[in-house]
Amino acid sequence: MKSVTKMANPGVLRIHPYSPGKPIEELEREYGIKNSIKLASNENPLGPGAAARAAIYRNVQKIAFYPDSHGYYLKKRLADHLQVSPEHITLGNGSNEILELVARAFVAPGEQVIYSQHAFVVYPIVTQAVGAEAVVTPAHQWGTNLPAMQAAIGPKTKLIFIANPNNPTGTWSARKELREFLQAVPANILVVLDEAYAEYVLEEDYPQCIAWLDEFPNLIVTRTFSKIYGLAGIRVGYGVCHPDIAGLLNRVRAPFNVSNLGLAAAEAAIDDHNHVVRSRELNQRGLQQLSAGINKLGLTSIPSVGNFITLDLGCSAIPVYEALLQLGVITRHIGNYAMPNHLRVTVGLAGENRRFLSSLEKVLGARVDG
Numbered sequence: 001m002k003s004v005t006k007m008a009n010p011g012v013l014r015i016h017p018y019s020p021g022k023p024i025e026e027l028e029r030e031y032g033i034k035n036s037i038k039l040a041s042n043e044n045p046l047g048p049g050a051a052a053r054a055a056i057y058r059n060v061q062k063i064a065f066y067p068d069s070h071g072y073y074l075k076k077r078l079a080d081h082l083q084v085s086p087e088h089i090t091l092g093n094g095s096n097e098i099l100e101l102v103a104r105a106f107v108a109p110g111e112q113v114i115y116s117q118h119a120f121v122v123y124p125i126v127t128q129a130v131g132a133e134a135v136v137t138p139a140h141q142w143g144t145n146l147p148a149m150q151a152a153i154g155p156k157t158k159l160i161f162i163a164n165p166n167n168p169t170g171t172w173s174a175r176k177e178l179r180e181f182l183q184a185v186p187a188n189i190l191v192v193l194d195e196a197y198a199e200y201v202l203e204e205d206y207p208q209c210i211a212w213l214d215e216f217p218n219l220i221v222t223r224t225f226s227k228i229y230g231l232a233g234i235r236v237g238y239g240v241c242h243p244d245i246a247g248l249l250n251r252v253r254a255p256f257n258v259s260n261l262g263l264a265a266a267e268a269a270i271d272d273h274n275h276v277v278r279s280r281e282l283n284q285r286g287l288q289q290l291s292a293g294i295n296k297l298g299l300t301s302i303p304s305v306g307n308f309i310t311l312d313l314g315c316s317a318i319p320v321y322e323a324l325l326q327l328g329v330i331t332r333h334i335g336n337y338a339m340p341n342h343l344r345v346t347v348g349l350a351g352e353n354r355r356f357l358s359s360l361e362k363v364l365g366a367r368v369d370g
């Protein structure tokens, strides 16, 4: 096997594989627990909306057939929703695939890709997979430091990834700063704005970047049905960008990359405005509940506009993560984001948030007493 390993692209050998955590069934078996709650992957605790579920049932017979490879109806529906043309849209097997398509279509070995410290882990993976060089800029209060990114731009820079809001920090960039940044980026460098959590953000200054596409033809905005729409398991995301870029992404895209159930569910989900509103309101209450509860335990969290919150334990997070697991509460330790003392918890239902907080109190109390 050793010689086979040597055959891989050098960039691939440097990749730390994405670690998604174990399936809930496996954890329950391993730890001998039942009724565990999963607050680990930023999924919607309400699940998919009624319209998406109905569309899945209605279309189940179709899975014997290949899906529409161009996603004609979903693109049309998304285009109306976003006020762009269908030619601006690229559908992906989750928005993760769009990030990968951008790197594959545009970035050559030896070119540079810029992203922030503590940014989403998929950026280093797709950068290394194409043999490019990562330029990691220092964070500002855990979030993206746009001036540092601007300063890092050089002759080899090809692509910049910005998560807005960022996972796992929940931090975000405001309209004015982001616009000024985009104006400063040379037109031959692509900027991916990863907006996986955009639908959760209520801040006045949060930018509507899709409206900027005419002005910045080097801009690619990515969104997903995995987060607020509650469809993470069916894998649908999309990129919105200049049709010329979309055309190039389409060349490297595998045919049939989005399933017919995914297409149907996503199309129905866009119109299920009630579900989005309910999910957003639940999340706002949950963020408040969690941050207040975390403060009450004498801990601090990073202010978040996403559907998750990241708290500073002041000590290594892994033992706390493990102890929470024993109590049936699955969270995420984020040492792989260079944040070994932080724990990320997804906003759950009110009762789940309460259970997380009381379990955390128990775990921390035991550590003080013991």
Ligand SMILES: *Cc1c(COP(=O)(O)O)cnc(C)c1O
Binding pocket: 042, 093, 094, 095, 096, 097, 120, 163, 165, 166, 167, 194, 196, 223, 224, 225, 226, 232, 235, 236, 237
């Ligand atoms: C969850 C997430 C995504 C993508 O998820 P998909 O399920 O592939 O759409 C992209 N970016 C960030 C920052 C995320 O947290």
